[in-house]
Amino acid sequence: MKGIAILMTVFLMGMGVAHSATPTVQGVSSAAEQACEAQAAAKKLAGAAKTSFIGKCVKTAPAADGASAKATQCEKAAADKKLAGAAKNSFIQKCVKTDAATDKASQCEKAAADKKLAGAAKNSFIQKCVKTA
Numbered sequence: 001m002k003g004i005a006i007l008m009t010v011f012l013m014g015m016g017v018a019h020s021a022t023p024t025v026q027g028v029s030s031a032a033e034q035a036c037e038a039q040a041a042a043k044k045l046a047g048a049a050k051t052s053f054i055g056k057c058v059k060t061a062p063a064a065d066g067a068s069a070k071a072t073q074c075e076k077a078a079a080d081k082k083l084a085g086a087a088k089n090s091f092i093q094k095c096v097k098t099d100a101a102t103d104k105a106s107q108c109e110k111a112a113a114d115k116k117l118a119g120a121a122k123n124s125f126i127q128k129c130v131k132t133a
Contacts, residue, residue, distance in 0.1 A: 032058050071096050104130050 036057035040050045074095035078088045108129035112122045 033054065036054045039057060040053050043053070045053050071092065074092045077095060078091045081091070083091050105126065108126045111129060112125050115125070117125050
């Protein structure tokens with residue numbers, strides 16, 4: 001009986017150490033994870049559905065705040081169009097990608113204007129700029 005009590009104590013202590021170490025490992029993406037948790041709560045998800053949603057959400061979470069704003073704008077546009085499910089997800093992905101591409105192109109066009117390029121030189125510069133950006 002004593003042996004079982006000792007084993008249980010060691011096991012529980014080990015679980016406590018593992019549990020206390022978990023937040024530091026998860027702290028890497030805490031901002032994205034918290035945002036995804038909030039979205040899951042708003043959708044009233046639980047169990048496996050919540051875990052799956054948060055996993056996908058964290059993986060696809062934008063790295064920069066500017067990208068986050070674009071995603072929010074795209075989500076609002078999808079809501080305005082009353083899209084749902086796969087159609088909504090596809091629309092949002094395309095919307096964010098095209099916005100990002102537009103930003104790169106506009107930045108490259110601004111750089112070309114700063115260099116006072118025109119014609120074929122401008123077009124060539126913008127193409128190379130967009131590819132490397």
